[in-house]
Amino acid sequence: MGGEHRSIRKLLGRWLIWPLIALAALSAWSAYLTAVRAARDAYDSALLDPALAIASQLRRDREGNIEIGLSKIALEALRVDSVDRMYFQVMGRSGRRIAGTAHIALPPNMYPELAYDHNYYDSVIEGRRVRVAVLGVPRSGGRVLVQVAETVEKRDRLVRDLLLSTLIPEAIFFLLAMLMLGYGILRGLKPLERLREEIDSRSAADLHPVNENDTPKEIRSLVRTLNNLFNRLDGAIDRQRRFIANAAHQLRTPLAGLKTHAELARDEANPNEIRALLDIIAGETERATRLVNQLLALARAEPGVGHTPCRNPINLRELVDHATHFWIPRALAKDIDLGFDMGDAWIDGDATLLRELLGNLLDNAIAYTDSGGAITFRTYTHGSKSILEVEDNGRGIPESERARVFERFYRIRGTGGEGCGLGLSIVAEIADRHAASVEIKDASSGTGTCVRVVFNSMQETVMQA
Numbered sequence: 064m065g066g067e068h069r070s071i072r073k074l075l076g077r078w079l080i081w082p083l084i085a086l087a088a089l090s091a092w093s094a095y096l097t098a099v100r101a102a103r104d105a106y107d108s109a110l111l112d113p114a115l116a117i118a119s120q121l122r123r124d125r126e127g128n129i130e131i132g133l134s135k136i137a138l139e140a141l142r143v144d145s146v147d148r149m150y151f152q153v154m155g156r157s158g159r160r161i162a163g164t165a166h167i168a169l170p171p172n173m174y175p176e177l178a179y180d181h182n183y184y185d186s187v188i189e190g191r192r193v194r195v196a197v198l199g200v201p202r203s204g205g206r207v208l209v210q211v212a213e214t215v216e217k218r219d220r221l222v223r224d225l226l227l228s229t230l231i232p233e234a235i236f237f238l239l240a241m242l243m244l245g246y247g248i249l250r251g252l253k254p255l256e257r258l259r260e261e262i263d264s265r266s267a268a269d270l271h272p273v274n275e276n277d278t279p280k281e282i283r284s285l286v287r288t289l290n291n292l293f294n295r296l297d298g299a300i301d302r303q304r305r306f307i308a309n310a311a312h313q314l315r316t317p318l319a320g321l322k323t324h325a326e327l328a329r330d331e332a333n334p335n336e337i338r339a340l341l342d343i344i345a346g347e348t349e350r351a352t353r354l355v356n357q358l359l360a361l362a363r364a365e366p367g368v369g370h371t372p373c374r375n376p377i378n379l380r381e382l383v384d385h386a387t388h389f390w391i392p393r394a395l396a397k398d399i400d401l402g403f404d405m406g407d408a409w410i411d412g413d414a415t416l417l418r419e420l421l422g423n424l425l426d427n428a429i430a431y432t433d434s435g436g437a438i439t440f441r442t443y444t445h446g447s448k449s450i451l452e453v454e455d456n457g458r459g460i461p462e463s464e465r466a467r468v469f470e471r472f473y474r475i476r477g478t479g480g481e482g483c484g485l486g487l488s489i490v491a492e493i494a495d496r497h498a499a500s501v502e503i504k505d506a507s508s509g510t511g512t513c514v515r516v517v518f519n520s521m522q523e524t525v526m527q528a
Contacts, residue, residue, distance in 0.1 A: 071255075075248050080241065087237050091230055098225035102218040103194075107183050110196040114181070114211040117151060118200045121207055129155055129207060131162050147214040150188055154208040165189070167210045170197050188212055254279050258286065270297040305471075317351040358485070376521065377417060379408040379442040379451050386418055387440070390425045399432055402439040408449035410518040412497050420493040423486040424453040424514055432457035432511070449520035456511035465503040490516070 120131050131153065152163030160166075168186045181198045193212040200207045261273065272290040275283055321344055328340040387401060394401050428438045432455045441452040460468060464475050469491045472484040487501075494501045494516055502515040 072248055072252060075251075076245070079244055079248075083237070083240060083244070087233065090233055091226075094226060094229040094233070095222070098222040098229070101225060102221040103183070105221065106194070106213075106218055107196065110183070110194060110211060110213055111181055111198070113149070113151065114196050114198040114209045117153065117211070118198055118207075118209045121153070121200060121202065121209075123202075129153075129161055129202060146217045146220075148191075149214075150193070150212040152210045152212075154210070161207070163210075165212070167193075167195060167212050169208075170195070186212065194218065254282055258282070262289075270294075270300070317347045320347045321351070373413055373415075374411050375414065377410055377412045377414055379410065379417075379449060379518075380405045382414070382417055382421060383440050383442060383451070386421045387425070390422075390429065393429055394438065397429065397432070397436075398434045399429060400437040402437060404439060404441045404443075406443040408442040408444050408451070408518075409521045410449045410497070411521050412518070416493045416496060420490050420516070421451070421453075423489050424516075427486045427514075428453055428455040428457070428512075431455070436511075444520050447520055449518045451516045451518070452513055454506050454511065454513040456506055456508055459505070459510065459512050460503055468503070469501070487514075490514070 117131060121129055122131075123129055150163070150165040150167060152165065152167040153161040154169070155161045165188050167188065170182060170184050181196060184195050184197070186193050186195050192215050194215055195210055195212045198209045200209055258273065258278070270293040272293060273286050275286050275290070278286050324340050324344050324347065328337050328344070331337050331340060383403070383405065387403075391401065425438075432438060436456050439452075439454045441450070441454070443450055460475065467473050468475065468487050470484075471488045474484040491501055497518055499516055499518040502517065504513050504515065505511075506513045
């Protein structure tokens with residue numbers, strides 16, 4: 064596309080220079096019209112004088128015909144001009160030519176009607192442009208038309224001189240304006256160039272904010288947006304750094320255990336002891352695998368990392384129906400009763416991430432509910448919200464710990480179990496990706512925990528459309 068490498072400098076130049084060029088052209092045209100008008104006004108009045116002189120010498124001869132009472136020398140004197148050539152013609156009634164030095168065309172649609180009316184028009188004589196003054200003179204027996212024509216060399220010279228006296232200063236002004244405009248654009252874009260140089264000179268790890276006070280207010284919003292981006296990137300890098308450090312710490316324990324028990328099994332001769340050690344290795348491998356899977360799930364849940372959300376209409380009731388089948392054997396192994404209080408609750412969400420969210424809620428509930436306990440699932444709508452609840456009658460979460468359980472790798476002291484403190488962190492990340500909120504409250508029975516995830520709902524009719 065032509066806009067891939069658009070230049071702000073060129074764009075500003077086009078928007079500013081073309082109007083300036085148009086203004087200069089308009090000014091030149093206006094100056095030309097003014098010069099032509101001035102030349103006509105100056106020379107038309109002088110051109111009328113010979114016509115008046117000829118009109119004053121019109122008389123009748125003995126036979127009653129109109130003639131000019133000027134000698135040939137006097138008529139030639141009227142035509143004397145150092146630059147232009149002059150012509151005259153006298154026309155009687157009915158277009159009869161009385162006298163003249165050349166044939167001058169009659170005025171188009173402007174024959175003088177009143178006594179001593181005069182007018183001017185342009186014509187051509189012998190291939191040369193002329194300006195004609197025409198004068199109507201009343202005489203007994205009819206009107207007489209006196210025409211005096213003059214070539215336009217003096218007029219053209221005056222127009223040229225007037226134009227040059229006007230256009231040369233305007234051209235100088237235009238060139239100076241173009242230079243100042245170009246310089247102004249370069250100076251105006253200098254802050255952007257300095258910003259580019261500053262960011263370009265930074266290392267990949269340098270994400271400190273750009274100083275907004277040194278930037279013009281026109282680009283301050285851009286700098287503020289860049290600083291916000293730097294802050295988000297810095298936060299993301301810091302979270303990633305802490306995530307890697309925590310993951311390495313958490314993986315170190317099961318890996319060290321695996322190594323120790325593998326070495327013991329290698330040196331052990333007793334088959335029973337070897338079997339026992341292998342059972343321990345299998346358990347530690349399972350815990351390590353579970354930890355790795357949760358780390359991957361947390362990475363997918365983080366915005367801008369890994370998994371790209373694919374939003375679709377989802378009914379939370381159907382999501383729970385499909386997901387709980389996988390967990391029923393584990394619940395039965397602990398003699399935990401699974402209960403369901405389900406209603407339609409439509410949201411716009413990512414099915415993969417939502418299954419991960421529900422799986423972590425179920426895993427926590429089963430892990431921290433004693434044998435013989437109960438877990439209840441609820442999905443319903445309340446106003447403009449779609450709600451998912453997982454409630455158990457297990458050990459519960461103290462109110463003082465409810466904010467911290469969403470921190471990565473945090474575990475409440477004395478809870479036991481085999482968890483690694485990532486389950487509710489994953490739930491919180493996925494909920495955040497769906498603009499949802501997570502609440503922890505006491506179970507309705509007074510014993511245990513109810514985790515409540517509140518989504519923005521969508522109408523079922525819209526979802527099915």
